Amino acid sequence: MRTPFSYVREAWKVARALRDPYRLQDILDVARLLAPPSTMRKLVDRLMQSPTTAQAFVERPRVGKLALDTLQSLPEGTLGRAFADHLKDNGLDPSKLPNLQAHTHEDYVRAHLLESHDIWHVLTGFRSDVAGELGIQAFSLAQVGSPFALGILAGGLTNTLLYAFAERDVRMQAITRGWVLGHMALPVFGAPWRDMWEHPLEEVRQRFGLDLDAVDAVLPALAPPVRTHAARRVAA
Template identity: 30%
Template sequence: MLNKFEDLFRTVRNLHSVTDLLKSMGEKTENVFDIEDNFRGSAQMKACVERVKSIPEAHALMEARYLGPEIDLETLLKLPLGTLGHTYATVMKTLDFDPNFFRQREIETDEDWVTMRLRKTHDIFHVLTGFGPTGGELGVLSIQAVQIGYPMCVMMQVASFGLALKRQPEKLSYITQQAARGMAMALEMQPLIAQCWEDGWDKPMQQWRTELNITDPVIDEPYSLKNRLPGLELAW
């Protein structure tokens, strides 16, 4: 009975956080961390961890509790044009994003590691897939929903569809297409959580995409950053 009440309270908290986030058009990013923290210890998060463990490379990173060093954008900007590090740093600097802004959590369990690793690398996923950080959020969330069933991502998918259907039906086509493209990419590409990006900052973007089997990055959609960031043509 206690577990049922815990699940009910968790659902209520998450629905409140999701609604608040979507009403703010994604600006209240603290709500994302609230949703992730609310899933801590849940059956859904345990199932996600098991899926991550089934990926040998990801399991190795998990066992090592690998998060990598703090990201230094100035150092990454010194890398050659077209590399992952230079492209990522250029995007983050242009948008005035702090790569270390995410909420911290002590890593006591495997699920803590999954959450913290995804928080740290989230914007890398945006850069590699082409789903721009300012408008392609659902595309990236859809990738993690498909590849490892990350609960927050699954919940945001469902909530985005529901809110658009009820309050912004004119945006439903855009939202569903973005999610569909992200899910399709997820089925084709290698698991993103299994990658040690920090060992390949100096690797060209195209090489990363080839190795990950990202054959159709989003570069010509409204939520791509290609046309907003002069000088990144070689990377895209």
């Protein structure tokens, strides 16, 4: 049963996340508010409408534990090497992420999106700042229709208004780029990333229709401030 104290505590976490977008645990907690069970069921129903994403609920691929030393020993230009470099460059420790169980379809969506978040950053080229994070959430919203992604975008724009108005242009540019990339690309939800570590990154991007050069050519002003291989981790 919810108590008045629990509502106050959740409101405080939302306020802290709005002020500091890098508070991972607060953002993970806010995710539970933005995507309650009823909303997650609707999201699953929507994903089931696509044969590609529906198959993911049958096979349920997971990223699982990462052998970073092994990934970093892969040739430069591979997905696994780029992903490992990105984690190292940003000081990210995947072992510190919650190990979410996936007993239901709704659980699987949460777990897979959380595990895949930084892989999506590598695929799309968004860097490790607030603008890049908003860009990846716009990509997620276009791809999956996640209410959490929309909530993060709303929070990011609120943060921009209250605390970082000077960043409005670069953040809006990143959101636009992510939205366009998400709509142009094939579905990336449910992809078996572990099977693709040794594949060239550009080949993986082509597989999913992620033509970064084409998008950046259409939106030339966006490429310099938002594109890089690095990314900061926030739940999807």
